[in-house]
Amino acid sequence: MAFDRLHTFLEVYRRLSMGRAAEALALTQPAVSNQISSLEQEFGFPLFVRSRSGVRPTPAADSLARDIAEHVDALGQTLAERRTRSTALSGLLHIGTPAELFSSVGPRIVGAFLGTDIRIQAHFGGRAFLRQGLEDGSFDLALMASSPPERRFGSERVGGERLLLLAHPQIRDALRGRKVDAQALQTVPFVAYNAELSLIRQYFLEAFQGTCQKAARIVVPDLRNVLAIAAELPMWTVAPDYLALPYVASGRLVEIGPALTAVNPFYLVWPKGAPRTSRTMFARRAVKDALISTGSR
Structure with missing residues (x-):
């Protein structure tokens, strides 16, 4: 049973379309159809139900894909890596x-x-x-x-990435002596990456077992600018460590909340x-x- 036909089967199975599989394989659609038909004849059962919108795998196709996918993908990768060593x-x-x-x-x-x-x-x-x-x-x-x-x-x-709760030093000073929690943070302005407060809500849920009900004073869909604004204006925010740590190291922002364990x-x-x-x-x-x-x- 040729590797090429099994490879073609997996492409059709994953893309649910002989046309899209043909494009990925740089083959014509009739060539892909012929390879699938050849496999079906060899196995003695249908692999796909054809329709105008594409194909639907049969239970036999699901079983075959589970059995061969890892091995066919590994062989394909090995062949490609051998070509890599001999190709500019x-x-x-x-x-x-x-x-x-x-x-x-x-x-x-x-x-x-x-x-x-x-x-x-x-x-x-x-x-x-x-x-x-x-x-x-x-x-x-x-x-x-x-x-x-x-x-x-x-x-x-x-x-x-780990999320950090960060603030301008003035915000740290304003909160000094108070417990830093979800309620306290919503009394001071903050800047967020999106209106849904996805990063802030994730941090609040894990750190405070609560949520943020207040809207952000500023929404900027670029985390680099979120950090730049918080470093210049008296605001707080939540951002990933790989972007935030240089601000912390320079003292322009300070961590004001508990460290999260989740990555x-x-x-x-x-x-x-x-x-x-x-x-x-x-x-x-x-x-x-x-x-x-x-x-x-």
């Missing part, structure tokens, strides 16, 4: 990432490619933007704060399956090694 590394690599995260880890990532002819194009955006870029093939890799659950994506944890992971994410080029296979390994070896928490 060049071309353009597209990486999607939150802008704030790239401002911290970008130099490590770029440094991993200095010995190659690979060029890097970074694309900045939030979760929906990053997932869309992976789905439509615009990105080879993405750094995300959560691993997409869809089976067509592969992922590996490469770091994490929010972030992941290196890629579309499973084809195309496995020497460039993308090298990039996955290089980015992972660069982030993990430099202690990206």
Whole structure:
């Protein structure tokens, strides 16, 4: 049973479409259909229910995918890595990432490619933007704060962040002698990353077992600017440690709340399956090694 046909089966299974699988594999749709039909004839049972909107896996296909996916993916990676060792590394690599995260880890990532002819194009955006870029093939890799659950994506944890409760020194002084809790903090102005107060609510829930009911005085959808504002104006905020620690070290911001034990992971994410080029296979390994070896928490 040829590896190519099993690889094609997994692409169709993950993408729920022979057309999208054909695009990913750089094949024609009839070629993909013929490979699936050949597998079905060999097994003696149908793998997919065809419809105008795509395909639906049968229970037999679910069972087959569970049995072979890990082995087929591993073999595909091994073959790609062997090609990497014998092929010049060049071309353009597209990486999607939150802008704030790239401002911290970008130099490590770029440094991993200095010995190659690979060029890097970074694309900045939030979760929906990053997932869309992976789905439509615009990105080879993405750094995300959560691993997409869809089976067509592969992922590996490469770091994490802890949230810190930070304030301008004037806010620390204003709260001196008072218990710093959810109630006290809502009596002084604060700046937030979004109107939903996602980071602040997460911190309040773990640190104070409470929530923040007050609206932020300022909302800025860029954590770097959130920190800059809190450092210049008498306000408090919640931000990840990888961006905040330089402000703490310089004394421009001070920690005023308990340290959290929970770590929010972030992941290196890629579309499973084809195309496995020497460039993308090298990039996955290089980015992972660069982030993990430099202690990206």
